[in-house]
Amino acid sequence: MRHFTSITQLGDLQKAIEAAEYVKKNPFADQDKGKNMTLLMIFFNSSLRTRLSTQKAAMNLGMNVMVLDVNQGAWKLETERGVVMDGDKPEHLLEAIPVMGTCCDVIGVRAFANLTDRDYDYNEMIINQFIKYSGKPVFSMEAATRHPLQTFADLITIEEYKKVEKPKIVMTWAPHPKALPQAVPNSFAEGINMTDYEFVITHPHGYELDPAFTGRAIIEYDQKKAFEGADFIYAKNWSAWSGENYGKVLSTDRDWTVDSGKMALTNNAYFMHCLPVRRNMIVTDDVIESPQSIVIPQAANRVVSAQTILKMILSDM
Numbered sequence: 001m002r003h004f005t006s007i008t009q010l011g012d013l014q015k016a017i018e019a020a021e022y023v024k025k026n027p028f029a030d031q032d033k034g035k036n037m038t039l040l041m042i043f044f045n046s047s048l049r050t051r052l053s054t055q056k057a058a059m060n061l062g063m064n065v066m067v068l069d070v071n072q073g074a075w076k077l078e079t080e081r082g083v084v085m086d087g088d089k090p091e092h093l094l095e096a097i098p099v100m101g102t103c104c105d106v107i108g109v110r111a112f113a114n115l116t117d118r119d120y121d122y123n124e125m126i127i128n129q130f131i132k133y134s135g136k137p138v139f140s141m142e143a144a145t146r147h148p149l150q151t152f153a154d155l156i157t158i159e160e161y162k163k164v165e166k167p168k169i170v171m172t173w174a175p176h177p178k179a180l181p182q183a184v185p186n187s188f189a190e191g192i193n194m195t196d197y198e199f200v201i202t203h204p205h206g207y208e209l210d211p212a213f214t215g216r217a218i219i220e221y222d223q224k225k226a227f228e229g230a231d232f233i234y235a236k237n238w239s240a241w242s243g244e245n246y247g248k249v250l251s252t253d254r255d256w257t258v259d260s261g262k263m264a265l266t267n268n269a270y271f272m273h274c275l276p277v278r279r280n281m282i283v284t285d286d287v288i289e290s291p292q293s294i295v296i297p298q299a300a301n302r303v304v305s306a307q308t309i310l311k312m313i314l315s316d317m
């Protein structure tokens with residue numbers, strides 16, 4: 001694998017999960033694989049988990065790591081072609097990318113959706129420019145439409161905790177005060193659609209995701225009905241995807257907050273969220289603090305996810 005921007009690029013998911021299990025049990029078995037190799041992590045947006053887990057993963061593989069926070073310490077970057085650069089951005093991405101490529105062997109990029117122009121976001125303009133102009137393997141640390149390192153960690157976690165062969169997975173929209181991208185829910189749906197698990201997505205009307213991602217998922221607008229018999233509840237907020245409402249917050253209805261009453265409808269489901277999470281908007285304190293909450297082991301699997309993917313990239317260089 002040269003670039004990693006979608007969970008679907010893993011191909012055989014079961015094999016990839018087995019590779020992750022090996023990495024988890026033997027985190028330092030490949031210390032030589034990344035020797036004298038440098039990972040450059042580029043953040044256009046903030047991060048806690050992705051930053052720490054990817055850096056740790058690279059160090060476990062013996063890599064050197066450099067981190068660049070664009071707009072904080074580096075020159076602000078213009079990303080559009082044709083712009084007269086007389087504003088506050090002194091450097092263009094089209095020069096910056098090849099320069100970055102000269103300083104490293106592998107590049108990780110975090111560049112969220114801008115949520116104003118759906119075509120621009122869904123064409124993944126920024127990460128695709130890194131792939132085109134850096135000359136180096138590029139992987140997504142969350143791009144405009146997908147967060148595959150998160151999804152891989154989610155799938156590893158479900159594999160570890162599932163009690164039946166084909167668990168019922170419910171992804172539920174939950175309220176949030178600000179407009180968030182669709183990358184995590186898109187990517188999670190893409191990942192679950194690679195399994196034979198039962199898959200239900202529940203959200204208020206107007207929050208339909210791109211069917212290219214939701215695929216075979218059953219869409220249920222009644223959240224309580226969706227929760228019945230669930231083995232895993234995956235909560236996430238996202239902004240509207242469809243038409244003229246793209247990127248808008250249509251509802252902050254706290255009737256959609258995941259609480260213990262709704263969790264009681266499930267098959268003693270595990271609660272999952274990619275974090276960061278807004279307590280008592282997305283999920284109540286008692287649910288996230290309950291024994292069924294697996295958000296911390298889910299986050300811990302981000303190291304395993306990143307290390308497995310980096311190992312695959314290094315193996316194919």
Ligand code: CP
Pocket residue numbers: 046047048049050051142150274275276
């Ligand atoms: N889940 C996740 O990607 O967390 P960060 O935004 O903190 O990296």
